[in-house]
Amino acid sequence: MSLRARISAPEEHGSRGEDGHLVASYRAKLLEEIDLAEMSALAAAERRARLERVLGHIISREGPVLSTVERAQLIRRVVDEALGLGILEPLLEDASITEIMVNGPDAIFVERGGRVEQLPLRFVSADQLMQTIERIVSTVNRRVDESHPMVDARLPSGERVNVIIPPLSLTGPVLTIRRFPRSFTLQELIGFGSLDEHMVYLLAALVQAKFNIIVSGATGTGKTTLLNALSGLIPPHERIITIEDSAELQLQQSHVVRLESRPPNVEGKGQVTIRDLVRNSLRMRPDRIVVGEVRGGESLDMLQAMSTGHDGSLATVHANSAEDALTRLQTLASMSDVEVPFVALHDQINSAVDVLVQLTRFADGARRITEIALLDSHGGEPYRLATAARFEARPMTPDGRVHGAFRHFPLPRRTADRLYMASQPLPQAFGVARSADQLATREAR
């Protein structure tokens, strides 16, 4: 193969072969002369132009025998690698991939259609992987090294990135890239079997009647996706404030204010937390507050807001069941700097939270609402959860699929009354419980 063909051979992009080494060696020389982190302030086109200029000088100095075309291709590839993500680039372009997981230079996994598979790709070395990581991190003005071994960043295209390196990681530098989630409508989610149309009617009525709703689930179960779809049901005249760690919600209404928290900079300054934003949002005359994920002391501020007139707020929390979500909110609220007795927090949750929506990711990759529960307890009573809908799974079929059915249960009187007062239709599949023993309830502390 000619040098020209080798330089441009896409299948060998950055991974193997003689030309791979040529590109790698020029990339290393280029990176010796410039500091990518320093260049992060420049606009993308200017950054590229500057790298091309410096590399042009290096190539002229070293003097390899190259035609004009070969030289241009070499420059393009080296700069692509210095600025881009090398072998990860095609994976990012593949829309069917929802997650890219790099566990050290030799192990690259992707999630496709809910299933995880290993790809026959590798980085040349841990060093090359580290360079890719540094490139990602430097574009958001962060640093990764032994004193900052864990970093969250975002690609310019919106993908969320997490990096953890040795000594914390024992398998080499580890990189996890989550594709910027596509937004789905509730109709599309019905199509995936994540919920049924009766549940959509119920959720729509609950959102419009301004119930406070907590979406709960483990990592990657579809919390943000559902939160986005539910937020879409908020009437267009209401003022919505969204608060997120990395802005993923894509609301279509016109009266939306989007707030995003900010990690500390390299000197450890300038941090703005979700909690700061929740507090600030209360002074912005919100009709609705939508919190991407509650994971700290903001739980307290949010619960206070929910129980003092900011009805109709929506949030997600990381938990494995509806009762777990309540305990988690309580624990997170107790982590806040304001000393609130645990018992008082319990009361606060009883008055703040109205609905819990639990999501689960099944072994076959399907994401479903496994429960919609109404919190039907008051004050210091133990949490009483009334199931309105539940997914009942059948044993897995030989092809590894999980099938099952959604069941619906009567709603508590209190819920039905509130829907009625808000002029929302009572979803027929559920009905109203005439006595307590018609409710599918359970208690939790």
Ligand SMILES: Nc1ncnc2c1ncn2[C@@H]1O[C@H](COP(=O)(O)OP(=O)(O)OP(=O)(O)O)[C@@H](O)[C@H]1O
């Ligand atoms: N109901 C669904 N059916 C199929 N795919 C879904 C569904 N909900 C979400 N997904 C996909 O699953 C992935 C994770 O979704 P999402 O980001 O909403 O999860 P999450 O629970 O918010 O994750 P995290 O805990 O990391 O914030 C995305 O690629 C998304 O498009």
Ligand SMILES: [Mg+2]
């Ligand atoms: Mg999320």
